[in-house]
Amino acid sequence: MRSLRAGWRLLRAIVQMLRGWWIIRRRFPRLDPDQREREVERWARGMLALMGVRLDIQGAPSADGPVLLVCNHLSWLDILAIHAARHVRFVSKSDVRRWPVIGTLADGAGTLYIERERRRDALRVAHHMTEALRAGDAIAVFPEGTTSDGRDVLPFHANLLQAAISAGASVQPMALSYVDDASGIPSLAARYIDDDNLLSSLWHTLGAPPLRAIVRFGEPQPANGRERRAWAASLHADVRALRRHMD
Numbered sequence: 001m002r003s004l005r006a007g008w009r010l011l012r013a014i015v016q017m018l019r020g021w022w023i024i025r026r027r028f029p030r031l032d033p034d035q036r037e038r039e040v041e042r043w044a045r046g047m048l049a050l051m052g053v054r055l056d057i058q059g060a061p062s063a064d065g066p067v068l069l070v071c072n073h074l075s076w077l078d079i080l081a082i083h084a085a086r087h088v089r090f091v092s093k094s095d096v097r098r099w100p101v102i103g104t105l106a107d108g109a110g111t112l113y114i115e116r117e118r119r120r121d122a123l124r125v126a127h128h129m130t131e132a133l134r135a136g137d138a139i140a141v142f143p144e145g146t147t148s149d150g151r152d153v154l155p156f157h158a159n160l161l162q163a164a165i166s167a168g169a170s171v172q173p174m175a176l177s178y179v180d181d182a183s184g185i186p187s188l189a190a191r192y193i194d195d196d197n198l199l200s201s202l203w204h205t206l207g208a209p210p211l212r213a214i215v216r217f218g219e220p221q222p223a224n225g226r227e228r229r230a231w232a233a234s235l236h237a238d239v240r241a242l243r244r245h246m247d
Contacts, residue, residue, distance in 0.1 A: 044080050
C-alpha cells in the first residue's frame with residue numbers, strides 16, 4: 001500500500017512539474033510580476049496537495065517588500081511550503097540551475113544562485129540580494145546553511161543578513177515543521193539529512209500518510225542600526241520560539 005501510494009503521488013507530481021515548466025515557458029512572457037508570483041503560489045499549493053501535504057499558515061507573511069525572510073531548514077520540501085505560503089526569491093546552489101525541468105522552475109521563481117565552492121561568491125550574491133531588496137523583492141534564506149532533523153535549530157550564519165542591513169530592509173523570522181496530519185505528531189518523513197539523497201527523501205515523503213506543513217511567521221524587524229552577528233543570534237532565538245509555539 002505504501003509503495004502504491006508513493007507511486008501514484010509521484011506520477012501526479014511529475015505531471016505537475018511538467019505543467020509548471022509549460023507555464024513558465026509559455027505563459028510567463030505575457031504576465032506581469034504580480035501575476036507570475038500568484039502563479040508560483042498556486043502551482044506550489046497544487047504540488048503540495050498532490051503529494052499529500054496540507055499547508056497550515058500561522059501568523060501573517062509580510063504583504064509587501066522589501067523583506068528578507070529567515071527560516072529553519074528541514075528538507076527540499078521547505079521551498080514548496082514557503083512558496084505556497086508566500087512567493088519569495090530563494091538563494092540556492094548554482095547546480096540547481098542545470099537540473100532538467102527543475103532548473104527552469106527555479107529560474108521562473110526568481111532564484112538567486114550561489115557557487116558554494118567559491119568562498120568569495122557569497123559577496124557577489126549578497127550584492128545581488130541587496131539590489132533585489134532595494135527593488136522591493138522578498139527573499140528567503142536558510143541561515144543554518146544546511147538541513148537538520150528538526151529537533152533543534154542549528155546556529156545561524158550572519159553573512160547574508162548584511163544584504164538586509166545594506167538595503168534598509170526588514171527581516172521576518174519564520175519557522176517550519178512537518179507533522180502527521182491526523183495525529184499532529186512531528187514527522188521525519190520529509191527528512192533530508194546525513195546520508196539521505198533526494199530520491200530516497202522524495203520516496204519517503206510520497207509514501208507517508210498525509211502530512212501537514214506548518215509555516216509560522218513572526219513579526220518583521222527593521223534593519224535600523226543592526227549589527228549582523230548580534231541580529232543573527234537574536235533571529236535564531238526568534239525562530240526557535242516560533243517552533244515552540246506552533247499550534
